[in-house]
Amino acid sequence: MAMNEGGRCVSADIAAGITPAAALFHSLADETRLRIVRRLAAGEARVVDLTGELGLAQSTVSKHLACLRDCGLIDYRAEGRQSFYALTRPELIDLLSAAEHLLGATGHAVALCPAYAHPARSSRPEAST
Numbered sequence: 001m002a003m004n005e006g007g008r009c010v011s012a013d014i015a016a017g018i019t020p021a022a023a024l025f026h027s028l029a030d031e032t033r034l035r036i037v038r039r040l041a042a043g044e045a046r047v048v049d050l051t052g053e054l055g056l057a058q059s060t061v062s063k064h065l066a067c068l069r070d071c072g073l074i075d076y077r078a079e080g081r082q083s084f085y086a087l088t089r090p091e092l093i094d095l096l097s098a099a100e101h102l103l104g105a106t107g108h109a110v111a112l113c114p115a116y117a118h119p120a121r122s123s124r125p126e127a128s129t
Contacts, residue, residue, distance in 0.1 A: 036061070036064055037096070039053060041092070041093050044084040047062055047085075050085075069085075072089075074086065
């Protein structure tokens with residue numbers, strides 16, 4: 001599952017009472033993972049493709065791919081010594097499309113939300129009080 005801010009796997013959070021829905025959205029809340037998912041929505045890619053297209057280090061891409069794979073959102077197929085990553089669930093594209101539609105309908109108000117708009121702030125609103 002996805003890693004949370006403390007470096008723990010979200011599956012540990014589920015065991016602690018976090019709902020699977022919250023864990024799903026948590027796994028997509030990381031901007032790097034979301035960028036990878038959006039790229040994979042266009043078709044499969046290798047790690048080298050993702051590092052070049054997203055301008056990220058190989059270790060960063062690999063870490064996030066492993067997280068998304070653990071969540072069951074992506075998988076890979078091996079071809080020789082190469083691994084090609086792809087989305088496992090086409091519904092994920094629908095979810096992202098619905099999120100874009102919602103953002104458009106709200107005028108991107110969530111981007112102005114004081115609890116979540118600033119990446120430097122804690123992702124837990126109660127911690128910022």
